[in-house]
Amino acid sequence: MTNLLEHVQYGHLLPAAHGLIAEHAKQTKAHLLATGSAMEALAKKFGGDAQTWRVAGMLHDLDWDMLEKDYEKHCGEPLEKLLATIQAPQELLGDIRAHYASKYGAAYPLDSMLRKCLYCVDELTGFIIAVTLVRPSKKIADVEVSSVKKKMKDKGFAAQVDREQIKQCETLLNIPLDEFIDVTIQAMKAVANDLNL
Template sequence: MQREEAYKLLTEHLKTENLINHSLAVEAVMRRLAKHFGEDDEKWGLAGLLHDIDYDRTKDDPKRHSMVGADMLAEKGLPEDVVYAIRVHNEIHGLPLKSLMDKALYATDPLTGFIVAAALVKPEKKLEVVDVKSLKKKFKDKAFARGASREQMKSCENLGLSLEEFLGLGLEAMQGIAQEMGL
């Protein structure tokens, strides 16, 4: 599946601008991480873009989230490793994170919301004014962006990245699409 087709499919299934922006942010970070690790950025980008494709259908039933989407994407012919990464990003299923892509998607999912929250508390409400130092400070404040799992983000260490490196790569990727996200 090409990116254009994937985006069309995403917007057919997700109707909320915030969810679409979240998907774009996860795609950007996954592409950046793929480049960092010398992996296939198209494949990793698809995993990021489509990881929450079933959210509008499953938001009230977390046990179905990611399973419905993964099954749908398998039927569409997406590569098995992309489908598996999407399936396992929801920790409720207890499935093992096997590949680098699995681990990256799992850590990246909450990271993007955390970075967006850091931008929105700035007077400018822009990603360009966010830096890694401020992200590290906000990370320590458990009351800030409470829904962004610190434990999940810290799993970046399973990728061989320090939290600071992970925050930097994520921020860089999201700043690259800030205009598209309206931030």
């Protein structure tokens, strides 16, 4: 059996990842920083390389602002070109493409813990930001696991977020949904200032 934690490491790209976000992802910045922090926490939980996982989380939607709603192009050539500017290894492009499983799943399967976590947590960080923004304070400090679960059951709330993808933490990561949400909220609270939440 392959080791799901075996992985090319690219944590040295962390400063470059911050630079790319500052330059190219002004609208998506909070989602990217939240996902980076969550991925770092998940790496610590599962025994992955924390900085590598964080970089993958930070850059997974780097091209989002420039797509101009043409989501078919997500994770395509423009992203590849941006990653080339920081001499990113092919592994990082693959890890990012794997999270767009409906398009790239065959070429880049969810065959590592990093990829499985990124796939599940991507939808969750977006959802938690949406939950935060409807709190009276608009502060992540006021968001609890129970508030997130309640909103997940409300199908009309943030309807574009795929609840099933989040719930796959139970099969893909083998952790209960409550725990997955808790780890992610705590990771986001730790960088609340950077998220402006």
